[in-house]
Structures are given as structure tokens and as C-alpha cells.
Amino acid sequence: MSDRKSFATTCRMCGTLCGIIAHIENNKVVEIEGDPNHICSKGRTCIKGSSAVTWLNNPDRLYKPLKRDGAGNFREIPLEQAMDEIAAKLLEIQKKYGPNAIGIWKGEGIDFAQQENLARRFAHAVGTPNYFSNDTQCYASRHIAFYLVYGCWPLADYPHAGLIINWGTNAPISHSHWMQAINEGRERGAKLMVVDTRYTEIARQADIYVQIRPGTDGAFAWGIIREMIRRDIVDHRFIDNFTVGYDKVVEYAQEFTPEKVREITGVSEETVMRVADEIEAARPRIASWAGCGLEHHVNGVNNIRTITMIDALAGATDRRGGMRIPMGFGLPELTLYKEKPLMELGPIGAKRFPVLYEMRQECHTGMLMDQIISGKPYPFKGLVMTAANPVLTNANSAKVRKALSSLELFAVKDLFITETAALADYIIPAASYLEREEMFFNGSLRAAFITGKYLDYGLQTEYEFMKGLAERMGAGEYFPWKDDHELNEWLLKPTGYTTADLHTAPGGFIFGENPYEKHEAKLAAGETRFFDTPTGKVEFYSAHLEAKHIPGIDGLPKYHAPHQLADPDTEYPILLSTGARKQKYFHGRYRNIPQLYKAEPHGKLEMHPDDAAALGIKDGDRVRVTSRIGSFETTAQVMHPKEIFKGSMQHTHGFVDENVNEITYDDVSDPISGFPVLKSIQVKVEKI
Numbered sequence: 216m217s218d219r220k221s222f223a224t225t226c227r228m229c230g231t232l233c234g235i236i237a238h239i240e241n242n243k244v245v246e247i248e249g250d251p252n253h254i255c256s257k258g259r260t261c262i263k264g265s266s267a268v269t270w271l272n273n274p275d276r277l278y279k280p281l282k283r284d285g286a287g288n289f290r291e292i293p294l295e296q297a298m299d300e301i302a303a304k305l306l307e308i309q310k311k312y313g314p315n316a317i318g319i320w321k322g323e324g325i326d327f328a329q330q331e332n333l334a335r336r337f338a339h340a341v342g343t344p345n346y347f348s349n350d351t352q353c354y355a356s357r358h359i360a361f362y363l364v365y366g367c368w369p370l371a372d373y374p375h376a377g378l379i380i381n382w383g384t385n386a387p388i389s390h391s392h393w394m395q396a397i398n399e400g401r402e403r404g405a406k407l408m409v410v411d412t413r414y415t416e417i418a419r420q421a422d423i424y425v426q427i428r429p430g431t432d433g434a435f436a437w438g439i440i441r442e443m444i445r446r447d448i449v450d451h452r453f454i455d456n457f458t459v460g461y462d463k464v465v466e467y468a469q470e471f472t473p474e475k476v477r478e479i480t481g482v483s484e485e486t487v488m489r490v491a492d493e494i495e496a497a498r499p500r501i502a503s504w505a506g507c508g509l510e511h512h513v514n515g516v517n518n519i520r521t522i523t524m525i526d527a528l529a530g531a532t533d534r535r536g537g538m539r540i541p542m543g544f545g546l547p548e549l550t551l552y553k554e555k556p557l558m559e560l561g562p563i564g565a566k567r568f569p570v571l572y573e574m575r576q577e578c579h580t581g582m583l584m585d586q587i588i589s590g591k592p593y594p595f596k597g598l599v600m601t602a603a604n605p606v607l608t609n610a611n612s613a614k615v616r617k618a619l620s621s622l623e624l625f626a627v628k629d630l631f632i633t634e635t636a637a638l639a640d641y642i643i644p645a646a647s648y649l650e651r652e653e654m655f656f657n658g659s660l661r662a663a664f665i666t667g668k669y670l671d672y673g674l675q676t677e678y679e680f681m682k683g684l685a686e687r688m689g690a691g692e693y694f695p696w697k698d699d700h701e702l703n704e705w706l707l708k709p710t711g712y713t714t715a716d717l718h719t720a721p722g723g724f725i726f727g728e729n730p731y732e733k734h735e736a737k738l739a740a741g742e743t744r745f746f747d748t749p750t751g752k753v754e755f756y757s758a759h760l761e762a763k764h765i766p767g768i769d770g771l772p773k774y775h776a777p778h779q780l781a782d783p784d785t786e787y788p789i790l791l792s793t794g795a796r797k798q799k800y801f802h803g804r805y806r807n808i809p810q811l812y813k814a815e816p817h818g819k820l821e822m823h824p825d826d827a828a829a830l831g832i833k834d835g836d837r838v839r840v841t842s843r844i845g846s847f848e849t850t851a852q853v854m855h856p857k858e859i860f861k862g863s864m865q866h867t868h869g870f871v872d873e874n875v876n877e878i879t880y881d882d883v884s885d886p887i888s889g890f891p892v893l894k895s896i897q898v899k900v901e902k903i
């Protein structure tokens with residue numbers, strides 16, 4: 216007899232957090248559909264969301280901990296024994312090499328909110344500052360850019376916008392439910408402008424599509440700013456009362472004449488004028504979003520700072536239809552950076568990338584690999600990793616494999632034996648997102664979302680895993696809550712709400728209103744600080760950043776040509792962009808969902824027909840791609856001339872047989888964020 220039960224919850228097959236209804240029979244998920252009551256996704260899902268049924272019931276899923284034996288084979292061992300042995304080994308390493316010789320790394324599989332903060336808490340609880348995550352290749356660069364300018368990350372108010380600008384992002388594929396809000400705005404008359412090096416799914420829908428030379432968005436943005444100043448279509452009231460550095464902006468922008476912009480970016484003079492026309496018509500209702508297409512360049516942070524300055528100059532900041540300033544929820548701090556900062560223990564990367572550490576408290580995953588191998592400046596020997604697969608996702612896969620294989624202890628928590636888990640000493644099976652209660656918060660909509668433990672296979676949640684290790688390592692006092700549920704009640708306590716309240720509206724529990732123009736209210740109340748930056752104002756110019764004395768970086772986000780243009784390597788004449796998202800996959804994930812894998816089993820090298828012809832390559836030919844880091848083989852996909860910027864190619868990551876990270880550099884990075892240049896790798900391509 217069927218005992219079918221249905222629960223409204225949040226999809227975690229990617230980070231977009233759509234609302235789903237999970238239908239469960241006999242402790243098994245049998246169907247997933249969209250939750251029409253979810254305030255953002257409104258009933259829509261994507262193919263990954265519904266394919267979770269196949270993924271979560273996959274016969275390869277792990278239910279028993281595994282330990283590698285002397286011969287290199289994995290054998291099942293009891294959970295308690297695995298936890299005891301991992302904790303004992305971590306303690307032994309700390310005793311032998313120092314407390315900072317261990318660390319924890321969380322990946323995109325559990326990104327954000329409490330799961331991320333739990334990993335941070337765990338590190339500091341057991342006495343090491345070494346917390347790592349996928350965010351040294353994702354998001355942190357944008358976070359730094361927006362926080363430098365606004366002290367927060369303002370969110371696009373698409374439904375009320377007059378002009379929507381998307382830079383280096385492809386929402387229909389990467390954040391499909393955001394299209395609801397974009398379309399809502401467009402139905403009300405908003406224009407859509409897309410800036411991308413490739414003619415993407417969203418570019419095909421745009422009113423204005425700007426094809427730009429990779430890594431030059433900053434120059435284009437300065438050209439737009441120059442034209443805004445020339446036409447005097449900036450918001451002087453906002454600028455005078457709420458910003459610093461405008462005079463410097465006016466002076467520097469003069470360099471970026473339309474002719475110069477065309478030379479640098481390949482974007483015509485007419486396009487700059489057309490964009491200024493649209494800004495003039497729509498201001499202040501300008502809502503923009505920067506994707507990871509901008510952050511994976513050597514000048515990423517400054518390019519993002521520049522494009523977001525357009526919004527502020529147009530007066531869009533915290534205006535209806537512009538860029539909403541999010542509000543907090545007053546939750547208690549789960550991390551221990553205040554109680555136990557542990558700076559004296561040298562968080563890895565904090566010296567070389569001080570802004571990354573100061574603004575994100577991220578240790579640097581690329582530098583970790585070097586440190587494991589070299590033992591310098593201090594030995595690093597034990598790593599706990601959860602929800603990540605860096606063998607496929609970090610730059611320079613060969614180095615990642617070498618480093619992770621040489622650890623004295625490498626413990627991985629995952630649902631599957633991934634390419635990375637295969638290198639581990641221990642693998643602990645992970646509970647999935649339908650097997651734990653967790654919360655998500657949207658500060659722009661002031662809404663919270665809650666999930667529940669709707670399946671139970673006796674598997675440890677992330678919280679139970681970290682609590683279990685911390686207790687065995689003598690740091691149990693930092694994990695006093697019995698389980699995720701108790702932890703969530705503690706987190707909610709100051710808000711006056713309980714998890715039961717949130718469960719009344721799993722598709723979005725509204726805490727209250729997030730009013731527009733909060734800076735105006737502050738001014739009216741006589742306050743002098745309006746934004747959470749060092750000056751309390753929107754900072755076009757950051758004295759704080761300038762004082763870091765990073766070579767080549769001053770307070771204004773000046774445009775610097777990316778390395779491939781400033782100092783081109785003639786041996787590797789083609790510019791390879793990597794990692795454009797595929798609808799079916801999520802980074803290294805979901806090739807084990809047969810119906811998705813069958814449709815797209817292999818990665819392909821997208822190229823312009825002229826570049827293909829010059830290399831004697833035809834569509835479908837096998838090719839070898841080589842950079843100074845390594846090489847890999849794949850299949851050529853010759854595009855329509857409009858589809859990709861001539862001279863550049865693109866290959867998505869996450870494919871085992873065509874692993875593009877075999878050739879990505881781990882040693883060229885944005886000097887502010889430390890991000891590797893995953894969108895600008897110099898390569899050569901030959902037909903095999």
C-alpha cells in the first residue's frame with residue numbers, strides 16, 4: 216500500500232533555491248514538481264530539479280563509510296570507527312605539526328547560510344584558521360567588488376525595472392527561475408541589455424546584445440560613464456549626499472572616448488550611444504547583475520566595481536526598479552571570527568590576498584595546493600572536505616590530484632565516490648537536502664525558507680558530522696545543539712520566530728517589509744552613515760583599498776588590460792573561456808543521471824568558424840587543447856559567426872573525459888580577490 220506524502224521544500228540540485236513539492240513513498244522520493252506557492256520560483260523547476268529522483272535513488276549512492284586499505288581499495292567500516300579514526304588523526308597531525316596543519320573545505324554542494332558557517336565554526340573550534348571553499352573561484356570576487364562600493368551586494372529589482380543589464384551571466388541556464396522576475400519586468404516594458412562574449416540564451420532575448428572582447432567590460436563601462444557625465448544624466452542629489460569620489464570619476468572617465476572603447480572592447484561607438492539613450496530613458500530604474508563571466512579575469516574586481524557604479528550614478532541605488540539594498544535578519548553569528556580569530560596562525564592566503572581574507576574570510580584553495588606540496592610556509596597535512604569535487608572544479612587538476620594525494624589525512628563527505636573522493640582515506644556518506652532541516656534567507660525580499668528531514672537513511676547531516684568530529688577533538692562545547700533542528704531554533708531565537716512559524720510558509724515566510732530608499736530616511740533622521748562602507752557612503756573611490764598597497768591598484772577602479780592583451784603569449788594565441796553553464800549539469804555533478812548524461816555525454820570546444828578554418832578544423836573533429844599548464848582532448852564545435860567572439864573559444868568544465876581544468880592556470884589571478892583567470896586562458900588548439 217502506498218504511504219505517499221508530499222512536502223513543500225527547497226530544491227538544492229543547484230544554488231538557485233527553487234520551491235519544490237517532494238512526493239515521498241516508503242522513505243523514497245518518487246516525484247518532484249514545482250511549488251506554485253514559492254514566492255520566487257512560482258512553480259517552475261528545471262530538468263535538474265525533477266531529475267533529483269534519479270540522482271537521490273542512484274544505485275551508486277553511498278550509505279556506509281569507506282576506508283582505504285593499504286592496497287588502495289575502499290572497505291566499509293562502521294561510522295563510529297571512521298569518526299574516531301579521523302578525529303584521532305587530525306589531533307595527531309595538530310600535535311605533530313601545529314594546530315594550523317589541518318583545515319576544512321566546503322564546496323558548492325552545501326553552499327551558503329548555515330552549512331557554510333558551520334564549516335567555518337568547525338575550523339576555528341578545533342583551533343585552525345584554515346577554512347576553504349569554492350568561493351575563492353566563485354562569488355567572492357563579486358562580493359568584494361560590491362562591498363567595496365556599497366558595503367553590501369545590492370540586488371536587482373527586475374520586476375519594476377526600466378532597463379535590465381546582464382553582464383557575463385546567462386540566467387535561463389544558470390538561474391532559471393530568475394527569468395520569472397526578468398520577464399515580469401519586460402512585460403511591464405523594461406528593456407533588456409546583455410553583455411557577453413558569446414551569443415547566449417539570454418542574449419538571444421535581448422533588446423540590445425553587446426558582444427564584447429573578453430576581459431574588457433571595465434573599459435566599456437567607463438565609456439558609458441563618460442557618456443552619462445557628458446549628457447549630464449547622473450543623479451546629482453544622490454551623488455552629492457550619498458557618495459564619495461565623484462570628482463575622480465569625472466576626471467578619469469574622460470579617457471574613455473567612444474573610439475578608445477571600440478579599440479579596447481570591440482564595441483562600436485553607436486552601441487555606447489544606444490546604451491546611454493536607454494539609461495537616459497530608464498533612469499533611475501536600472502537593475503543590473505554581474506555573473507561569473509566578469510570575475511574570472513585578472514581585472515575582475517575592478518571591472519565589476521566599474522559596472523556597478525553605473526547604477527549608483529544613475530541614482531538606482533535602493534530605488535524601486537533599481538538595486539535594492541538587502542536587510543539583515545538579526546540572526547546570531549555562527550562563526551567564531553570574533554571569539555577566536557586565529558590570525559596569528561596564518562590563514563592560508565591571507566597575506567598574499569589580504570582583501571579576500573578581510574572581506575570574505577576565505578583561505579585560498581589554489582595556494583593550499585602549493586602549500587601542501589611544498590610544506591611552506593608551514594606544513595599542511597590533514598583536510599576534511601565536504602560537498603566539493605575540486606579535481607574537476609579547481610584550476611590545474613594535476614596539481615590538485617598531486618596535493619590531495621599527498622596528505623596524511625584526507626577525509627571526504629559526499630553522496631558519491633567522486634573523482635576527488637576517490638583520492639580520500641575516508642569517505643563519509645552525506646545526507647542529502649531532503650534529509651535535513653535548514654533555512655535560507657533572502658535579504659532583499661526579507662523572506663526565509665525552511666526545509667525538513669523528509670527522508671531518513673540514518674545518514675549524518677553536515678551538522679552532525681562536524682559536531683561528531685569536534686566532540687572527539689575536545690571542542691564539543693561549540694556544538695551544543697543536539698541536531699539541525701535545535702540549531703535552527705537557536706538561530707531564529709532573536710527574531711522571535713520559530714521553525715514552526717517558518718514551516719507555515721516553506722515557499723517564503725515574510726519577516727517584514729524591505730523599504731526602498733533607506734538612505735533617504737537616514738538622511739532625514741539626521742544620520743551621517745548611509746551604507747556599510749568605511750565612509751558610510753557609496754564609494755566610487757576606496758581609500759581603504761588604496762591603503763592595502765596592492766601593486767597597480769589604487770582607490771578608483773581604473774581599467775587595466777587583462778594579461779592576455781597586455782602581454783600576449785604568442786605560443787598560445789587563442790583565448791579560452793571556461794565554465795559556461797549547461798542546463799543539465801552543475802559543475803562536476805549529475806553525469807550520473809542517465810537521462811541527462813545520454814543527451815550530452817561529452818564536453819565540446821566552441822569556436823568561431825574563421826578560427827576553425829584557420830586551424831583546418833571542422834565541426835566534430837577531435838582536437839587537442841594545450842596551455843602551459845597541460846593539455847586535454849575534446850571535440851570541436853564550430854559555431855555561427857555571431858555566436859562567439861572571434862579569437863576566443865569556450866569549453867565547459869565538469870566533464871571527466873574532457874576536463875578543462877587540466878589546462879587552467881592556478882598561478883595567474885586577480886590581485887584583489889585572488890581569483891584564477893578561468894575565463895582567460897591562453898591556449899593553442901590542434902587537430903588530432
Ligand SMILES: Nc1nc2c(c(=O)[nH]1)N[C@H]1C(S)=C(S)[C@@H](COP(=O)(O)OP(=O)(O)OC[C@H]3O[C@@H](n4cnc5c(=O)[nH]c(N)nc54)[C@H](O)[C@@H]3O)O[C@H]1N2
Pocket residue numbers: 229230323353354382383384385386388389390410411412413415427428429430431432505506507508509512792794795796797798799800801802894
Ligand atoms: N545549470 C547550471 N546552473 C548553474 C551552475 C551550473 O554549473 N549549472 N553553476 C552555478 C554557479 S556556482 C554559479 S557561480 C553560477 C554562474 O552563473 P552565471 O554567472 O550566469 O554563469 P554562466 O551561465 O556561465 O555565464 C557566464 C557568461 O559570461 C560570459 N563571459 C565570459 N567572459 C566574459 C567577459 O569577459 N565579459 C562578459 N561580459 N562576459 C563574459 C560567458 O560567455 C558566459 O556566457 O551558475 C550557477 N548555476
Ligand SMILES: Nc1nc2c(c(=O)[nH]1)N[C@H]1C(S)=C(S)[C@@H](COP(=O)(O)OP(=O)(O)OC[C@H]3O[C@@H](n4cnc5c(=O)[nH]c(N)nc54)[C@H](O)[C@@H]3O)O[C@H]1N2
Pocket residue numbers: 321322323324325349350352353354507601602603604605607608609610628629630631633645646647648793794795801802803804868875876879893
Ligand atoms: N574551469 C572552470 N572551473 C570552475 C568554474 C568555471 O567557470 N570554470 N566555476 C567554478 C565555480 S563558480 C564553482 S561554484 C565551483 C564549484 O565546484 P565544487 O564546489 O567542486 O562543486 P560541485 O562540482 O558541484 O561538487 C559538489 C559536490 O557536493 C556533493 N553534494 C551535493 N549535495 C551534498 C550534500 O548535501 N552534502 C555533501 N556533503 N555533499 C553534497 C556532490 O555530490 C558533488 O560531488 O566550480 C568552479 N570551477
Ligand code: SF4
Pocket residue numbers: 226227228229230231232233259260261262263264265390391392
Ligand atoms: S534551477 Fe533547477 S536545480 Fe536549480 S533550484 Fe531550481 S529546480 Fe532546482
Ligand SMILES: [Mo]
Pocket residue numbers: 323352353354
Ligand atoms: Mo559558483
